[in-house]
Amino acid sequence: xxxxxxxxxxxxxxxxxxxxxxxxxxxxxxxxxxxxxxxxxxxxxxxxxxxxxxxxxxxxxxxxxxxxxxxxxxxxxxxxxxxxxxxxxxxxxxxxxxxxxxxxxxxxxxxxxxxxxxxxxxxxxxxxxxxxxxxxxxxxxxxxxxxxxxxxxxxxxxxxxxxxxxxxxxxxxxxxxxxxxxxxxxxxxxxxxxxxxxxxxxxxxxxxxxxxxxxxxxxxxxxxxxxxxxxxxxxxxxxxxxxxxxxxxxxxxxxxx
Numbered sequence: 001x002x003x004x005x006x007x008x009x010x011x012x013x014x015x016x017x018x019x020x021x022x023x024x025x026x027x028x029x030x031x032x033x034x035x036x037x038x039x040x041x042x043x044x045x046x047x048x049x050x051x052x053x054x055x056x057x058x059x060x061x062x063x064x065x066x067x068x069x070x071x072x073x074x075x076x077x078x079x080x081x082x083x084x085x086x087x088x089x090x091x092x093x094x095x096x097x098x099x100x101x102x103x104x105x106x107x108x109x110x111x112x113x114x115x116x117x118x119x120x121x122x123x124x125x126x127x128x129x130x131x132x133x134x135x136x137x138x139x140x141x142x143x144x145x146x147x148x149x150x151x152x153x154x155x156x157x158x159x160x161x162x163x164x165x166x167x168x169x170x171x172x173x174x175x176x177x178x179x180x181x182x183x184x185x186x187x188x189x190x191x192x193x194x195x196x197x198x199x200x201x202x203x204x205x206x207x208x209x210x211x212x213x214x215x216x217x218x219x220x221x222x223x224x225x226x227x228x229x230x231x232x233x234x235x236x237x238x239x240x241x242x243x244x245x246x247x248x249x250x251x252x253x254x255x256x257x
Contacts, residue, residue, distance in 0.1 A: 080180035113148025160225035
């Protein structure tokens with residue numbers, strides 16, 4: 001991967017790219033499962049995948065097994081910033097009903113990861129996706145995929161990119177830390193039906209407590225594989241992402257992208 005020496009310039013270019021793009025309507029809500037049963041923990045990582053800050057970037061609502069709303073959490077996000085919310089801290093008394101629906105509302109382009117584990121180890125990781133966006137009648141320039149990653153003392157991540165098509169795909173992988181700072185990027189070209197794999201730890205030494213967003217821009221639809229490992233190298237979970245969170249289309253009037 002290539003180190004970005006002029007981070008500010010690159011971020012500005014990326015922001016202009018998003019500003020000039022024709023924005024497709026995207027769903028701003030996520031619904032998923034959480035558990036705060038005795039002995040279990042759920043952490044939600046929320047990342048602003050855009051260049052726009054928001055004082056009310058997201059609202060989380062927890063419902064118990066009966067459907068009652070037991071907690072609401074809201075917070076701000078700076079551009080590309082990531083925050084983690086440990087849901088157990090918002091459940092007053094954990095019992096057999098402390099699980100159910102987690103509803104997320106977003107005012108920014110949000111990438112959301114849900115980590116579920118026991119008191120000793122993480123056992124499941126899911127990168128939430130909204131409904132697949134339609135490309136009918138659109139001149140798509142780039143397809144965007146988002147992945148939550150961790151490169152900490154007790155977690156590792158490996159990322160695979162798979163091209164399912166008969167034509168080549170090209171793009172760029174951007175890595176942001178939790179503060180929203182762009183750490184690194186890598187361009188890629190995938191031949192038909194080929195794959196590529198990389199580990200952030202080959203660029204960032206383990207122990208720097210780096211975690212946040214891996215943002216992937218591709219010229220064609222691909223499949224993203226996110227593999228999560230513990231500190232001993234044991235596989236915790238595999239999350240397969242086959243739908244985009246954002247489509248960047250060419251402006252039919254100006255021809256710009």
